[in-house]
Amino acid sequence: QVQLVESGGGLVQPGGSLRLSCAASGITASSTVMGWYRQSPGKRREWVASIDNGGRTNYADSVKGRFTISRDNAKNTMHLQMNSLKPEDTAVYYCNATIFGLAFWGQGTQVTVSS
Numbered sequence: 648q649v650q651l652v653e654s655g656g657g658l659v660q661p662g663g664s665l666r667l668s669c670a671a672s673g674i675t676a677s678s679t680v681m682g683w684y685r686q687s688p689g690k691r692r693e694w695v696a697s698i699d700n701g702g703r704t705n706y707a708d709s710v711k712g713r714f715t716i717s718r719d720n721a722k723n724t725m726h727l728q729m730n731s732l733k734p735e736d737t738a739v740y741y742c743n744a745t746i747f748g749l750a751f752w753g754q755g756t757q758v759t760v761s762s
Contacts, residue, residue: 655667660760665758667756669753670723671723682716685739696716739755
């Protein structure tokens, strides 16, 4: 059974940083395409960043240069380092794993950027 558990969200001031984590079980993170998505109230869920089984990363233009996705294979965990946060980054952030075309999601973690 695939399970993804996010942590690390919270309230931060504009310009601050947060590090999100996604602990995976039931899969081997190093051999799975994984990513982060986010959803703000009234908006559709949007893709933020992804990392494939070769370690290649991709980012949405809105976060490029500020966010970094990474994976700790020993701990079967994925991270999202978020720097220079802006109010428009406020959203629920979801961890995603895609296996043979099937999408698995975590429960989400709230990130609020506000002064």
